[in-house]
Amino acid sequence: MAVAALDLTFHALADPARRAMIERLSRGPASVSELAQPLAMSLPAVVQHLAVLEASGLVASQKVGRVRTCRMDPAALSLAEQWIDQRRREWERRLCRLGEHLKQFPDGEPT
Amino acid sequence: MAVAALDLTFHALADPARRAMIERLSRGPASVSELAQPLAMSLPAVVQHLAVLEASGLVASQKVGRVRTCRMDPAALSLAEQWIDQRRREWERRLCRLGEHLKQFPDGEPT
DNA sequence: CTGATACTTAAGTAAACGATTAAGTGTACA
DNA sequence: TGTACACTTAATCGTTTACTTAAGTATCAG
Numbered sequence A, B: 001m002a003v004a005a006l007d008l009t010f011h012a013l014a015d016p017a018r019r020a021m022i023e024r025l026s027r028g029p030a031s032v033s034e035l036a037q038p039l040a041m042s043l044p045a046v047v048q049h050l051a052v053l054e055a056s057g058l059v060a061s062q063k064v065g066r067v068r069t070c071r072m073d074p075a076a077l078s079l080a081e082q083w084i085d086q087r088r089r090e091w092e093r094r095l096c097r098l099g100e101h102l103k104q105f106p107d108g109e110p111t
Numbered sequence C: 001c002t003g004a005t006a007c008t009t010a011a012g013t014a015a016a017c018g019a020t021t022a023a024g025t026g027t028a029c030a
Numbered sequence D: 001t002g003t004a005c006a007c008t009t010a011a012t013c014g015t016t017t018a019c020t021t022a023a024g025t026a027t028c029a030g
Helices: A001-013 A015-027 A032-036 A043-058 A076-103 B002-013 B015-026 B030-034 B043-056 B074-104
Strands: A059-064 A066-070 B059-064 B068-074
Touching: A001 A015, A001 A043, A001 A076, A001 B002, A001 B015, A015 A032, A015 A043, A015 A066, A015 B002, A015 B074, A032 A043, A032 A066, A032 A076, A043 A059, A043 B015, A076 B015, A076 B074, B002 B015, B002 B030, B002 B043, B002 B074, B015 B030, B015 B043, B015 B059, B030 B043, B030 B068, B030 B074, B043 B059
Parallel strands: none
Antiparallel strands: A059 A066, B059 B068
């Protein structure tokens, strides 16, 4: 269940244009045009990237008049961060166990 | 430059099979067959996923005799985690500034 | 030497991606 | 009213992905 959410989130983060959009939105809301302005691509391309970001939950938007305002939602970002952190912790935990183990056998691996 | 590295890392993390492989490797080294065993796909498919993981630097492997042993490298993971953390921090920093601002204008937005 | 094991390589395929251009919709404003 | 603006939709196109099967290579065990 959470698997698919991580799929969408990491996939959304795997593109430099989409990360640039998130970097912009982390500094505050922006319209679609404002998001598109620094990017070297057509507006429809930007909108497609935006759809990927919205599908992942990283970004939400609402339209008022003729301008759509986008804002970042850090919750999806935290989910991804937590997954990474858990893997890193598990890796470190294993190193600790390994160290404790080696202390008992000062002159080489027991097995 | 670091952009391409994040591309590769997030792309590597965007697939459930590859995340499963990393989860396995966070608990210790494993052979290709061991990585493949819980996955519902052919061995060549697993090897292709492994190539993606190695290209991102998340995993390294070496062959001894006929068995290739894979181990996780947490450095690439940290790089991704740092990018996420920076975005979250910037978002939070902006919330703080916004709060300070609103304190000066208790009855609505100044602009 | 023979056979089993552990990959490895190659080739092919269906679907997803990332972009484009062209045309359309709905606001805002003079 | 009419024109510029801010998207929006649709159709298309070349590339990359995520597999597959089939066949090949290199150990190791007896």
